[in-house]
Amino acid sequence: MACNSSGCESGSCGREKENGSKAEEEVIGAKKESVCLKCKSNEPMTFGDGGSDDGRFCADCFRSNVYGKFRLAVTSHAMITPSDNVLVAFSGGSSSRVALQFVHELQVKALRNYEASRDRSLPVFGVGVAFVDESAAYPPALSSEMGDAVAWVRSTVLSMSPPEKDLHVVPIESVFGSESVEARDRLVKLLDSVSDETGKEDLLLHLKMLSLQKVASENGYNRLVVGSCTSRLASHVLTATVKGRGYSLSADIQHVDARWKVPVVLPLRDCVWQEITRLCHLDGLKTVELARDQHPQSGINDLVSSFVALLQEENPSRECTIVRTAAKLTPFYFNKIPETDDSCVPMATQRRLKKFNLKYDGSMTTEAFCPICNGPLNDSDSSDLNTFEGCHDSDALFAACCSSCRFQILPQDRSSLEHFGSLLPHHMISQVKHHQKFDSQTYLREKIKDCLLLDDEEAV
Amino acid sequence: MEASEEGKSKKKAGASRLCCLCNQRRPVLKRPKTLQQICKECFYEVFEEEIHQVIVKNHLFKSGERVAIGASGGKDSTVLAYVLSELNRRHSYGLDLFLLSIDEGITGYRDDSLETVKRNELQYGLPLKILSYEDLYGWTMDDIVKMIGLKNNCTFCGVFRRQALDRGGALLKVDKLVTGHNADDIAETVLLNILRGDIARLSRCTSITTGEDGPIPRCKPFKYTYEKEIVMYAYFKKLDYFSTECIYSPNAYRGFAREFIKDLERLRPRAILDIIESGEDFRIATSTKMPEQGTCERCGYISSQKWCKACVLLDGLNRGLPKMGIGRARGGVNGDNKDTRKPASAAKSIESKKCGSLDF
Numbered sequence A: 001m002a003c004n005s006s007g008c009e010s011g012s013c014g015r016e017k018e019n020g021s022k023a024e025e026e027v028i029g030a031k032k033e034s035v036c037l038k039c040k041s042n043e044p045m046t047f048g049d050g051g052s053d054d055g056r057f058c059a060d061c062f063r064s065n066v067y068g069k070f071r072l073a074v075t076s077h078a079m080i081t082p083s084d085n086v087l088v089a090f091s092g093g094s095s096s097r098v099a100l101q102f103v104h105e106l107q108v109k110a111l112r113n114y115e116a117s118r119d120r121s122l123p124v125f126g127v128g129v130a131f132v133d134e135s136a137a138y139p140p141a142l143s144s145e146m147g148d149a150v151a152w153v154r155s156t157v158l159s160m161s162p163p164e165k166d167l168h169v170v171p172i173e174s175v176f177g178s179e180s181v182e183a184r185d186r187l188v189k190l191l192d193s194v195s196d197e198t199g200k201e202d203l204l205l206h207l208k209m210l211s212l213q214k215v216a217s218e219n220g221y222n223r224l225v226v227g228s229c230t231s232r233l234a235s236h237v238l239t240a241t242v243k244g245r246g247y248s249l250s251a252d253i254q255h256v257d258a259r260w261k262v263p264v265v266l267p268l269r270d271c272v273w274q275e276i277t278r279l280c281h282l283d284g285l286k287t288v289e290l291a292r293d294q295h296p297q298s299g300i301n302d303l304v305s306s307f308v309a310l311l312q313e314e315n316p317s318r319e320c321t322i323v324r325t326a327a328k329l330t331p332f333y334f335n336k337i338p339e340t341d342d343s344c345v346p347m348a349t350q351r352r353l354k355k356f357n358l359k360y361d362g363s364m365t366t367e368a369f370c371p372i373c374n375g376p377l378n379d380s381d382s383s384d385l386n387t388f389e390g391c392h393d394s395d396a397l398f399a400a401c402c403s404s405c406r407f408q409i410l411p412q413d414r415s416s417l418e419h420f421g422s423l424l425p426h427h428m429i430s431q432v433k434h435h436q437k438f439d440s441q442t443y444l445r446e447k448i449k450d451c452l453l454l455d456d457e458e459a460v
Numbered sequence B: 001m002e003a004s005e006e007g008k009s010k011k012k013a014g015a016s017r018l019c020c021l022c023n024q025r026r027p028v029l030k031r032p033k034t035l036q037q038i039c040k041e042c043f044y045e046v047f048e049e050e051i052h053q054v055i056v057k058n059h060l061f062k063s064g065e066r067v068a069i070g071a072s073g074g075k076d077s078t079v080l081a082y083v084l085s086e087l088n089r090r091h092s093y094g095l096d097l098f099l100l101s102i103d104e105g106i107t108g109y110r111d112d113s114l115e116t117v118k119r120n121e122l123q124y125g126l127p128l129k130i131l132s133y134e135d136l137y138g139w140t141m142d143d144i145v146k147m148i149g150l151k152n153n154c155t156f157c158g159v160f161r162r163q164a165l166d167r168g169g170a171l172l173k174v175d176k177l178v179t180g181h182n183a184d185d186i187a188e189t190v191l192l193n194i195l196r197g198d199i200a201r202l203s204r205c206t207s208i209t210t211g212e213d214g215p216i217p218r219c220k221p222f223k224y225t226y227e228k229e230i231v232m233y234a235y236f237k238k239l240d241y242f243s244t245e246c247i248y249s250p251n252a253y254r255g256f257a258r259e260f261i262k263d264l265e266r267l268r269p270r271a272i273l274d275i276i277e278s279g280e281d282f283r284i285a286t287s288t289k290m291p292e293q294g295t296c297e298r299c300g301y302i303s304s305q306k307w308c309k310a311c312v313l314l315d316g317l318n319r320g321l322p323k324m325g326i327g328r329a330r331g332g333v334n335g336d337n338k339d340t341r342k343p344a345s346a347a348k349s350i351e352s353k354k355c356g357s358l359d360f
Helices: A019-030 A059-076 A094-116 A143-158 A172-176 A181-192 A197-218 A230-242 A273-283 A300-314 A318-327 A347-357 A379-387 A393-400 A403-408 A414-423 A426-437 A440-451 B003-016 B040-057 B075-090 B110-124 B133-137 B141-148 B153-172 B183-196 B199-204 B227-236 B254-267 B271-281 B309-318
Strands: A085-089 A126-133 A166-171 A223-225 B066-070 B096-103 B128-132 B176-178
Touching (some): A059 A094, A059 A273, A085 A094, A094 A126, A094 A273, A126 A197, A166 A197, A172 A197, A181 A197, A197 A223, A197 A300, A197 A403, A197 A426, A230 A273, A230 A300, A230 A318, A300 A318, A318 B183, A393 A414, A393 A426, B040 B075, B066 B153, B075 B096, B075 B110, B075 B227, B096 B110, B096 B153, B110 B128, B128 B153, B141 B153, B153 B176, B153 B309, B183 B271, B254 B271
Parallel strands (some): A085 A126, A085 A223, A126 A166, B066 B096, B066 B176, B096 B128
16 A cells, blocks of 8 residues: 555546546635544644645644554554564654654553553563764765764654663764774775766665664664655656666565565655655654755766656656555565564564465565675576676676666776775675575575485485 | 766777777767767668667567558658668568558648658658548547647547557558657656556566557567667668657657656666666566457457447547546446446537448
């Protein structure tokens, strides 16, 4: 259910607004001094932002509508369960601010229930916050600006207790295992060796995810909450299409992405940008925007954002339609929270997981993944892998990557590629070695070894 | 890869001043697809050779087939006619080629472009057949636009033209139809289908051959050919073609996708092919509800509903109900059982012309 937002005129999704919208306008005109369409008692809110559905719902109904979508996503996909330790990726922007706020409210409610319950059987899930400091990627860094931002983040997180939440400020160069000047230099060198503007932006995004994964697993978190909303996913659908990443697209836009060590969940996937900004405005949720975010970059990602903005002007439901279309693509086996026999996980959760997972007709194929973007490889990409016989590390890297990363991120000539490979974080390079050793026989054996009576050498 | 590569190759050309493919002649153009600086002769060669490879690798034709080229007089179909007849000769495809043109009845546009096709007939020595909407349906696009205005007129034209091409092909007794849809067109269609939520079309629109189970299969040899290169080819070869946009098209939704792709091409030329590749790679379940194929009760044309779209639209036009057939089916022949049809308006009762007398 990609879209049942208040900002989406679902009746006319995908079609020109003609008679439908005219009728709606008449209705609104007639009911201008009246009541919230939902509860029929309170006065409707007007945001005056020129968006759709202005003046239809009262503040309470609007808020509960948005929160309701968040909660539905969380429960139906088992995103957060009592025994979990959840890390919220917080950039300071509106989307992640709302995600953080909602997760906090969920946690507060869980705490209240816990304290009120007699047997205290259901623990309260833990919440931590991670803020990635990307300033090393943009020298000369405006250190005072970043310092202020971090201070603001810290105070925001502090204001959200009880329950208390740990804050992890993660410098992006931590993907190299340290936070030294050398690490910062290495980051700059790595980004500089990418000549394509869009490739550079995307590589930074992949490194960002890697740094979040690192801090999550090192600190005992088992879920990573990301605040991506419908609007961002709509842009992603188009950028992926335009970069030849049609095969892996369906992996990126689901509610759950468990191909990572710490599964990534998207509880705001069904909320549109307009709702999120309105909510921030309504509840006085402050956000911070760093100077570099305000500079439009000249790559494909920004071209697509402007395109989507243009389409939205023409039809405010376009983002919803785009994501709904992409949602019809077949997801991957890792697009669900893996079932677990862990006895710590409450029975109710296990039942819900099983019930939800039944919907996916267990396609048991494993996928090979691109070491840089972690995208599942298409047959044509991975066939190169199987026929690969070269001995150079750079050949191995080239063979292991998807065609999109090969074009926009990897340097073209061998010596630059060697150098680039040496600069990549260890985690990405180890993926390459993992590919080389991938062997279906070994994989199958792993699956059935508990039933094998003979050792490999004795087998017929 | 983008501006910097261009810069690099400019420097290279400055240094060597030779076509980077043959290294003999002076480069006169930058190839839109790859930004290589090459001479005219090499351009002709790569352009024609790439199309030949597409034809061979995708098994588009069999020797002895009768093939109709959908000819509008525009650059795509003119270049298609030229290149196809040239490759037919050069590589002995053994094809019998014809030109098939559809006259939608658009004054100041189609009547001019048809003159071009008539000249093509003489220039390329390919027999020409012209079919008109007037003859087939009793309506010209001018009449239709007068009735329904400038929104949804492309829907009418597209639906009518598809059927017209099939009927023309049947008249000429051809085995296959080829159209000049180029890479830009297909990339636009992929984007449009994403924007409009049409997953079923999305799964079909990148196929190089369609309608294999229908009366006349049609294929698109220009699937991987850039529009800019087609224009370049026509320009250098001084081919005769008609170059105006359809006068009724400015409001087409496709315009959004087209502008975007033009901007995209400037940043990264290969993105057009990447969109097509994405379209081919999308994971769309084969169990996605595909329409069941039947025949139209009114005219016998292939249809997934009781009446084919052309008949539905035509019926709407003839009864003064121009919205019929646009948007979701509600009442009427193809909709629910409830009869919500309004009585035909007294003002215009043009006798509805039966959809041709050809059996399928």
